[in-house]
Amino acid sequence: MSRICHRQIQSKACQKAAWPSHKEKCKVNQRAHGGLGDVPAPLKDLRAFTSKHRPSLAEAGIRALDACADPSRTKKFLLVVFLRSRPDSRRIETMFYATGADVVPFDMFPQAEEMRGMLRLAHEENVRTGFMGTLNVILLCVDTGTSNVMPVGFDPHTPLEPLSMDWKSCLMKKLNEGIVS
Numbered sequence: 636m637s638r639i640c641h642r643q644i645q646s647k648a649c650q651k652a653a654w655p656s657h658k659e660k661c662k663v664n665q666r667a668h669g670g671l672g673d674v675p676a677p678l679k680d681l682r683a684f685t686s687k688h689r690p691s692l693a694e695a696g697i698r699a700l701d702a703c704a705d706p707s708r709t710k711k712f713l714l715v716v717f718l719r720s721r722p723d724s725r726r727i728e729t730m731f732y733a734t735g736a737d738v739v740p741f742d743m744f745p746q747a748e749e750m751r752g753m754l755r756l757a758h759e760e761n762v763r764t765g766f767m768g769t770l771n772v773i774l775l776c777v778d779t780g781t782s783n784v785m786p787v788g789f790d791p792h793t794p795l796e797p798l799s800m801d802w803k804s805c806l807m808k809k810l811n812e813g814i815v816s
Contacts, residue, residue: 677720677779680730684718685774685783687728690816691809692716693787694795696772698802699738703791709770710754715739716806718776728813731776736803750784757786766790 674682685692696714697703715738718731741747750771758769766788775782796816798805808814 675781677776677781678783680720680727681718681774681776681781681783683727684730685785687815688810689785691806691814692772692774692785693789695736695802695806696770696787697789697793697795698798699736700770702768702770702789703793706768709768710741710751712738712740713750713771713773716772716774716810718774718810720776720778726813728815729811731774731810733807733810734777736806753784754786757788761786761788764788 692714695716699714700708700712702709714736716733717735717737718733721730721732724730741751744750750773754769754771757771761769767790768788770787770789772785772787773782774785800808809816
């Protein structure tokens with residue numbers, strides 16, 4: 636399993652070590668969704684979509700921020716992927732249609748400080764496990780106002796697929812056609 640997606644399978648020890656970061660993410664999500672006990676369906680769908688496309692999203696974030704060449708960019712910028720719901724989709728990997736993706740400064744978000752705090756926690760955890768750093772990818776569904784922040788660990792040896800097109804076109808194709816790796 637590649638280093639950019641190894642966190643999908645975690646032991647009890649890894650889960651315990653990740654708890655501080657997870658706890659902070661939960662607090663941010665609760666505030667963003669009105670403190671609801673149950674996770675709203677749009678957020679569940681977005682999380683499932685994010686999970687399916689995690690390797691592609693991680694690679695796009697690394698390339699978009701040029702994170703391995705200039706890790707300091709990850710503290711100032713994040714990758715935002717803009718989505719629209721596809722209510723007629725029967726597959727998790729095609730539940731959303733990507734309309735765009737851009738590198739955006741943290742300061743564009745009202746919750747920038749909370750997002751930076753999440754990034755710091757994820758960064759500390761990733762550095763402990765051998766990564767060079769961490770960046771954030773945020774998926775934003777514009778028709779429901781739902782968002783999901785995905786931290787990505789990276790290092791200079793992160794395996795990246797050769798691209799036949801630019802990172803943005805490649806990401807749009809994979810998300811919109813439901814291509815998962």
